[in-house]
Amino acid sequence: MLEKIWLSSPHMGGGEQKYVQEAFDTNWVAPLGPNVNGFEKDLEEYVGENSKVACLASGTSALHLALILAGVRNGDEVLCQSMTFSASANPIVYQGATPVFIDSEQDTWNMCPSALEEAIEDSIAKGKKPKAIIVVHLYGMPAKMDEILAISKKYDIILIEDAAEALGSTYKGQKCGAFGDFGILSFNGNKIITTSGGGALVCNNEEDKQRAIFLATQARDNVPHYQHSHIGYNYRMSNIVAGIGRGQMEVLDKHIGFRRANNQFYQELFENVEGITVLTESTSEYFSNHWLSAVIIDENKTGFSREDLRLALENENIESRPLWKPMHLQPVFKDCKYYGENVSEKLFENGLCLPSGSNLSHDDRSRIKEVISKMIK
């Protein structure tokens, strides 16, 4: 059996262990320390736009804290892109709030601005303005931020950007994660950079950042003994993990280059194939890190389905995966409201993510090309 080609696997740059060693040498083996501060500073400089970053245990915990800082509580409604990973929506339920799911649009596969506005109007008409909007930059593709920001402003609703998959992506030159009232990042094992597990909350001001750190470290009042006036969480990032992050930041832009080259490879591979579209930027305003490259297959034109292609790849020990199953179709969210015209449903039925790691080798691409060429001949 040939070696497995993964969808997206960790890709170390070589500098990570130096920072981890430093943590051991100085005995900063704790959920705070110079690596945590250093990684936060690296991220603040990278994301820009005066962002203030708090490093946390995961992207999911970052979203949870964003909702708490946004004042989301029991009984509130939160609008969330339906086409996403469940981690975008789960923290809404942690807060006792109710998710309302919004469909995608065709250009970016992200939140459809008109379905979003329809949902808001509908909620307001029923006497209940939603508390927050969670927009996702899926697979690294920036969402239609001009429209979505305008809606968040018009209705004065807090905007949370789930940029877990989009570190390094930009829209009109501005980094994803820096548009909303809050942004979240993930450094899980298969993301564009990884710390083995971890995440970050991007805030607009130091006050929010400090509040997030306070909540993430068990909400200890500022007195010598342990005293608590609020419910806290254990969500802070460890100094060991942050060391890996600092090393990964040294290679982030290089790795984005590799991921973008993968997307180019797939675009060329499918260039003259009728019925297959590769997700790519619709205009030069968008710059995707192309965390994952994905295609939509029109079976009527190709004669094979996305499942046929997935199985053909699997047969050669090559991993691929259907697109995220929309949240409004998930058993756990089946009773939630949904606005849209089933764009996300069709994307899910016909879409496939292809191997996209920044460590994909020339030989790996040849093997992928061979399987795909056989299918489309």
Ligand SMILES: *Cc1c(COP(=O)(O)O)cnc(C)c1O
């Ligand atoms: C990975 C991911 C998350 C969650 O991040 P974790 O660090 O795994 O908790 C949230 N949203 C999206 C879209 C993701 O892909």
